[in-house]
Amino acid sequence: MAMSLDAAKDERFARSTLEELRAFCNDLGIEYSPKNKGDHLRAKLMNALGVTEAFVTSAGKPREFARPAKDILPPYNLTLSGKWGGRRHRVRLSRPTGQTAAKGEGFFLGSSQVFVKYNEVCSVPEWAYAQMVDNQVPRPVSKVMRSHDGDKTGEIMIEWEFEQAPFTYLGVDPETADLCGSLHEWYQNKGTKWLDELTLRQLQSVAAILDVQGTERSPAGVPVHLPIERLLEAVKLRLFSFHDVEVAAAA
Secondary structure: OOOOHHHHHHOOOOOOOHHHHHHHHHHHOOOOOOOOOHHHHHHHHHHHHOOOOOOEOOOOOEOOOOOOHHHHOOOOOOOOOOOOOOOEEEEEEOOOOOOOOOOEEEEEEOOEEEEEEEOOEEEEEHHHHHHHHHHOOOEEEEEEEEOOOOOEEEEEEEEEEOOOOOEEEEEEOHHHOOOOOOHHHHHHHHHHHHHHOOOHHHHHHHHHHOOOOOEEEOOOOOEEEOOHHHHHHHHHHHHOOHHHHHHHHHO
8 A cells, every 4th residue: 555645744755665756746746857766756745845854853853954974974994894993902912822833813803804913012903802802701611521441421520711812901002092992882972862863864874884774574575764763763772772872861
């Protein structure tokens, strides 16, 4: 069943198909070219109906301006592509006992990699430091106990061992002390009020960056974009817990 004009208008035509947009234009006598794409038709319809791109927030305050697109991205690289531009930590990785051939250890995440030399002070990205910390956590290892003659007794013994050589932590690299260590941290620092002021298209970009699902299946099985209110909720839940959202909104 096609969406009504009133329902589509309430959603700023975010989920309207190209066919529906053309039909609305025809009903309202809005001229358009067959070559016009969906976003162009949405703009024509909202302009004709006096609808702004903003929506009314849960607090009842309409959004009346759009942030420049550049504001939705960190001013330095916090992704795993290209040179890392966020917070770094200074560490000194010890050479493992008996290790004489290797000069250091590699740490990998996605397409990024960092090589840390043994017994040298190195400045490593936040994600690599997090791996080093995680690797120092003792992990349980199950081993089957054996009798003196070598036969298995069937009993299980739990031992704790470390996966990597220990390292000395020398603090945050002073040159990066004021930077964030991840995309999540950067957006968390922006707060919920900043998110409330984003337009639908900007919020969709943020959702994609944070790997938040921005579509759902319609009853007909066709992928459709989430309306802005639900997408905003999904982004907030990715960045904050329910409690954190309330605290951040009240700040």
